[in-house]
Amino acid sequence: MSATIATDTAGQGMPEAVSKGAFDLDWANVAKSGSIAALIMTFIALSGMPDGLDARPIVDGVRVLTIGYLTLFAVPLAFGWMIGNEVVLEGMVATKRGPRDLVAGAAVGALGGVGLTLLVVLMSNFDLRDPLVNWSPQLFNLLTFDSGVGVGVWVWILIGAVLGAIGASLRLLPAKIRRAVIVMFLTVVGFSVLQGLIDDIVGNVGETIRDPGRFSEFFGEGDTPRPRVDSVFDPVINFIYSQTGGLKLVGAIVLALVAGALSLSGRGRIKAAKASYNAKTGPERTKQTSIMIGITAVLLILLPFFSGKIVNELLANVGIFLLLALGLNIVVGLAGILDLGYVAFFAVGGYTTAVLTAPKPGDAWPEWLPTLPWWGALLVTVVFAAITGLMIGAPVIRMRGDYLAIVTLGFGEIIRLLFLSDWLKGYFGGAQGITNIPAADFGPLGTVSGVDPRSVFYLVLVFCALAIYVSWRLERSRLGRAWMAIREDESVAEAMGINTVNVKLMAFVVGAVLASFSGAIFSAKVGSIFPSSFLILVSIIILVVVIVGGMGNIMGVIVGALVLIGVLGGPKQPGLLQEFSEYKLLIYGALLIWMMLKRPEGLVPNVRRSRELHQDEFLQDAWLKGEVDTDDEDGELATEVAPA
Amino acid sequence: MTAAVKVKGAQRTGVDWFLLVLKVALISAICAGLLAFIAQQIDPGNAFARWTHDGNEANRLSGDQYKGLIVTGLSQGAMYGLIALGYSMVYGVLGFINFAHGEVFMLGAFSGFIASTQLDAAGYWEGNAFIPSVIFTVLLAVIVSTTAAVIMERVAYRPLRGSPRLIPLITSIGVSFFIQEATKLLFGPGAKGYPRPPEWFSQKYSILTFEIEGSKIIVLFVAAISMAGLWYFVERTKTGKAMRAVAEDKEIAALMGIDVNKTIVTTFAVGGAMAGVAGILWGLLFKSVIATTGFLPGIKAFTAAVVGGVGNLGGAMAGGVSLGTAEALAPLMLLEPLGVTGVTQLRDAVAFTLLILVLLVKPTGLFGERLSSEDRA
Amino acid sequence: MSERILDIKNLSVTFGGLHALRDLNFHVDEGEIVGVIGPNGAGKTTFFNMISGMVTPSSGDILFEGKSIIGLDPNQVTQRGISRTFQNVRLFANMTIAENVMVSQHCRTKQGVWGALFNTPGFKKEEKEIREHAEKVLGFFGTRLIGYRLEQPASVLSYANRRRLEIARAMATSPRLLLLDEPVAGMNPKESAELTDLIGKLRSEWGFTIVMIEHDMNVVRDVSDRVVCLDHGETLAQGSFEEVSNNPEVIEAYLGRPLEKKSAS
Structure with missing residues (x-):
């Protein structure tokens, strides 16, 4: 958007915004954005997402409110919002918001719709199903709303224009209302997406409230099952959710209103609570922190009692990947070493445990190979993983960061190929892997196996807590400081007396050990282990989790694992959105690009890391706020900031 | 830094010792493998061979088998070399590994598949029309790959210029993932077969006592032409000179009136074109393509670029050829004589081991790096 | 006080054909403050890089407290007791x-x-x-x-404070020998006078021996016991500040030689 440069800024503060005519737009920009929108919409349509996700309604009974359609609708909405983006620099005049924005949004949206119109026309005349697998009648029907090509040619232009205008209109709203609208939207979509989870947990809690005796049943297994009771929350659930999936229309509206109201009234309070927490220092803060940790722990321990098998399975998977991500976070986030072969340690952990616990792992093993209990095998596994960490780390540790990335990737592949090879088949079973791995037996505490996801969840929980503790302690230690220094400037760190080789190796080893824990749990959970569980893909997905959450930030990594693994799913493990499993890798890739371009610090940024990545902006802010150091004693202007 | 060796007073740390042991172990394993190979060529029933093969005789490699392996290695190596050029040029100019370059190659192979099936349906994939059809397919693949590379640069890498060096690398991993998955979704996850080529294409021809299949002759021929064209472009044209200048020092090049952005785009385009050609060669050699085709050749081509010395175009080609040959020969010449079974499965492991070995022994590659001063170190 | 803490013998380094340093002989006694001067490109920073182990010399020897430190990694050099700051502040x-x-x-x-x-x-x-x-x-x-x-x-931090922090960071490694690379560059006269004082205190209060590269001749004069002038990788002159500053070769190196001589060579 063009903006005239104000000539009278001297001493005036912010100049007044100027208003422009509704059609006085930067049409070239609109055309460009519109064409991009059209391309994206066409791509989404042909990728099969609308079709594949059509069966998943957001609001039941409203034909177009499915997740499938949402993937298409989101594009004009987002582009309508983006076209109104105007960078106002100091000394520039902002343009007044008004109908002009709506026109721009509608134009972009309509142009985007033209893309689908063209697609519809093409689809009605040609059959390109040969290379393009989604060029199908189903897609055609979906795009034309089952009404034939006559409707299809204009309806998307209309929809695009309307959605684009809606997207743009968000800019016209006051910030508070805008936030409420967005919260309402996200709540509805979120509740719909999380239906399985909410239904399950709320239902179980409700049943337990009605029949408290059920609670004891969770401990004693094998008793006669108690008679099924109705959950106390059934009315609520039935009010919100439809039996056939998706929200009920009324339920969705009520949910949106409640969310909006909460957003309008609650925002200030959350902020205030946060501020009061941040303001506290010393023992008082420690106390509050421990209370929060305690509550979280109790909730986490209670959670599996109230969730069904599928949800517990999901939580166990999230935990396994969280454990991996926490380990990788030490390597990538703290020490700044991009290890793309991290899966190797996961594999070593898994295979070592499998070999040591399975009664007969392979023919080639000598007779004296012991069969250990799981925890005994774990001790050996840790040692093995640490040695592997050293073996892989030592050759690569002196390499340039980017070479290191590729070489570790190579190591990851070599290890998988070795496990897969006929050469070592007698030891690791080749492609058939090692089966019949027994459950982990903890004596009176019970056994952990894949049959009982709840037990896996607890085991994983313990190790995640351990990993969090380790990361937290190390970050604030001599070693953590050395890692940070290396991440910032390796050659200076070395000149300041840090043995970079040893310190980086230490990061490798700690990461390897944490990954091997995850591998050990994984093999006990699955009960069998194959090379195909340890593709490079796993490394990359863990990397995405760490990056999306926020490199170097424990909280961020937890959020990243919950959102990505929990909702979208792991490399082979389905998430809450099972229908997404076909598209999740595409989404992971897109997320990685988008995060790197727009938000390299992740969703929950580490203050330090984000400063590193936005050095210039940070300094500018600090300068504007007057935080930049001026030479105090001279009082002279020494605000000069040396270029980084 | 200087190539000065560590001299007296040098303190070896534990890591140094470990690396020394590792290097010695790797090199002696290679020597042992070679010796065992020579021994088994002389007498397949020698004691060592019997010991490593559970009492059986080793398989002696006949001269023809040996030549066949070399030809296979050369033709695949030429393909790796063509892909490696893209890695090498981009690393030379921008100083980051374009992980998604393998995907550019895959797109070339994929567009070749689409074009060739359409041509085949129209009856142009045989007889006299075959060669013109292949040329057309190559051109199409070049256009597709070039476009993909240029779009990639514009969308994903240009905004990141000047950020810490791992950031564009991570982005390119994302790009690679995205393209791979998008291809899977658009065209389906299965393997796509190239149509059957004419008879003469898979026949063997005798050249200098080597029995070479028609397809491999074409592959070697096309690779040689492309390489020559690229060499002419980089060394003899003004744009090529600009590329070399930008690779040396972006700022000075800009001061000398070179449009740096344009030059970088050209670099991506040329690299993409080479990858497109390589894509078709893949199609002709292996006759099928799948969305994940780009991953392994991509990594191997990067290995080739490192083996030859990053930024060094001749080196990239030489590195590709050496890697291809090593990959074809090493399993049978080094591993098999040592009694490793199922050696062909370990071909990829050979490539990665070569990468590690080169980086350990001679990190600047066999033919020397050519990088701008800021990318060295 | 006269024990040699640093002794450099016939030190040379070449960067592909270019002699960055040639046959340099140099020593520092315990408790000394030595100023290293010389025009840009004289090899001063290379000299520091070599002592701190970031560049390995092609020939010659560096003895620190009687023991060779050639071939040590920078962190090992720091461990032995040599610490440095950087010309282009690298915090x-x-x-x-x-x-x-x-x-x-x-x-x-x-x-x-x-x-x-x-x-x-x-x-x-x-x-x-x-x-x-x-x-x-x-x-x-x-x-x-x-x-x-x-x-x-x-x-x-402001620029001057960054320089100070860099010195503090080097001090914290508890060195015996401190290498300061242009400690007052970019400071105003008042600040550099103050830092000159502090450099003196670094010796008297903290007991560091100091080698300092500096372009500001006032600072060099005020605090150095001895001055070494480098040009084209060779020692032009050594001695007290007065001796060096009056040495004709040094003046020539900084100001260029008279016209007739130039055309002769």
Whole structure:
């Protein structure tokens, strides 16, 4: 958007915004954005997402409110919002918001719709199903709303224009209302997406409230099952959710209103609570922190009692990947070493445990190979993983960061190929892997196996807590400081007396050990282990989790694992959105690009890391706020900031 | 830094010792493998061979088998070399590994598949029309790959210029993932077969006592032409000179009136074109393509670029050829004589081991790096 | 006081054909402050890089406290007791001021993973000592770098304070020999006068031996016991400031030679 440069800024503060005519737009920009929108919409349509996700309604009974359609609708909405983006620099005049924005949004949206119109026309005349697998009648029907090509040619232009205008209109709203609208939207979509989870947990809690005796049943297994009771929350659930999936229309509206109201009234309070927490220092803060940790722990321990098998399975998977991500976070986030072969340690952990616990792992093993209990095998596994960490780390540790990335990737592949090879088949079973791995037996505490996801969840929980503790302690230690220094400037760190080789190796080893824990749990959970569980893909997905959450930030990594693994799913493990499993890798890739371009610090940024990545902006802010150091004693202007 | 060796007073740390042991172990394993190979060529029933093969005789490699392996290695190596050029040029100019370059190659192979099936349906994939059809397919693949590379640069890498060096690398991993998955979704996850080529294409021809299949002759021929064209472009044209200048020092090049952005785009385009050609060669050699085709050749081509010395175009080609040959020969010449079974499965492991070995022994590659001063170190 | 702490013998280095340093002989006595001057490109920073182990010489020897340090990694050199600052200030910009100084005590401390994980008494004690030492070192520069500043990132500091922090960071490695690369570059006259004083105190109060590259002749004159002038990688002159500054070759190196001589060569 063009903006005239104000000539009278001297001493005036912010100049007044100027208003422009509704059609006085930067049409070239609109055309460009519109064409991009059209391309994206066409791509989404042909990728099969609308079709594949059509069966998943957001609001039941409203034909177009499915997740499938949402993937298409989101594009004009987002582009309508983006076209109104105007960078106002100091000394520039902002343009007044008004109908002009709506026109721009509608134009972009309509142009985007033209893309689908063209697609519809093409689809009605040609059959390109040969290379393009989604060029199908189903897609055609979906795009034309089952009404034939006559409707299809204009309806998307209309929809695009309307959605684009809606997207743009968000800019016209006051910030508070805008936030409420967005919260309402996200709540509805979120509740719909999380239906399985909410239904399950709320239902179980409700049943337990009605029949408290059920609670004891969770401990004693094998008793006669108690008679099924109705959950106390059934009315609520039935009010919100439809039996056939998706929200009920009324339920969705009520949910949106409640969310909006909460957003309008609650925002200030959350902020205030946060501020009061941040303001506290010393023992008082420690106390509050421990209370929060305690509550979280109790909730986490209670959670599996109230969730069904599928949800517990999901939580166990999230935990396994969280454990991996926490380990990788030490390597990538703290020490700044991009290890793309991290899966190797996961594999070593898994295979070592499998070999040591399975009664007969392979023919080639000598007779004296012991069969250990799981925890005994774990001790050996840790040692093995640490040695592997050293073996892989030592050759690569002196390499340039980017070479290191590729070489570790190579190591990851070599290890998988070795496990897969006929050469070592007698030891690791080749492609058939090692089966019949027994459950982990903890004596009176019970056994952990894949049959009982709840037990896996607890085991994983313990190790995640351990990993969090380790990361937290190390970050604030001599070693953590050395890692940070290396991440910032390796050659200076070395000149300041840090043995970079040893310190980086230490990061490798700690990461390897944490990954091997995850591998050990994984093999006990699955009960069998194959090379195909340890593709490079796993490394990359863990990397995405760490990056999306926020490199170097424990909280961020937890959020990243919950959102990505929990909702979208792991490399082979389905998430809450099972229908997404076909598209999740595409989404992971897109997320990685988008995060790197727009938000390299992740969703929950580490203050330090984000400063590193936005050095210039940070300094500018600090300068504007007057935080930049001026030479105090001279009082002279020494605000000069040396270029980084 | 200087190539000065560590001299007296040098303190070896534990890591140094470990690396020394590792290097010695790797090199002696290679020597042992070679010796065992020579021994088994002389007498397949020698004691060592019997010991490593559970009492059986080793398989002696006949001269023809040996030549066949070399030809296979050369033709695949030429393909790796063509892909490696893209890695090498981009690393030379921008100083980051374009992980998604393998995907550019895959797109070339994929567009070749689409074009060739359409041509085949129209009856142009045989007889006299075959060669013109292949040329057309190559051109199409070049256009597709070039476009993909240029779009990639514009969308994903240009905004990141000047950020810490791992950031564009991570982005390119994302790009690679995205393209791979998008291809899977658009065209389906299965393997796509190239149509059957004419008879003469898979026949063997005798050249200098080597029995070479028609397809491999074409592959070697096309690779040689492309390489020559690229060499002419980089060394003899003004744009090529600009590329070399930008690779040396972006700022000075800009001061000398070179449009740096344009030059970088050209670099991506040329690299993409080479990858497109390589894509078709893949199609002709292996006759099928799948969305994940780009991953392994991509990594191997990067290995080739490192083996030859990053930024060094001749080196990239030489590195590709050496890697291809090593990959074809090493399993049978080094591993098999040592009694490793199922050696062909370990071909990829050979490539990665070569990468590690080169980086350990001679990190600047066999033919020397050519990088701008800021990318060295 | 006259024991040789640093002894450099016939040191040469070439960067592909270019002689960055040629047959350099140089020594520093315990407790000395030596100023190294010379026009741009004379090889001064290369000289520092070589002592601190970042560049390996092609020939010659560097003896520190009688032992050769050639071939040592930079961290081993620092461990032996040589620390340095950088000409183009290279702080850990996103670490706090306290952390910048704490991290450079790495080679003097030893707690590892176990200490950190179990919060052992040894770990606690060492962390406390590191912190105290950091505050003491930062306190050397008055109030500029302590107090509320301790927890601020280094990137918010003014240019002069960055230079100070860099010196503090080098001091915290507890060196015997301190290499300062243009410590007052970019400072105004008042600030550089103050820093000159502090450099003197670094010797008298902290007991460091100092080698300093500096372009500001006032600073060099005020604090150096001895001055060495380098040009084209060779020693042009050594001696007191007056001797060196009046040496015709030194003047020639800085100001160029008279016209007739130039055409002759």
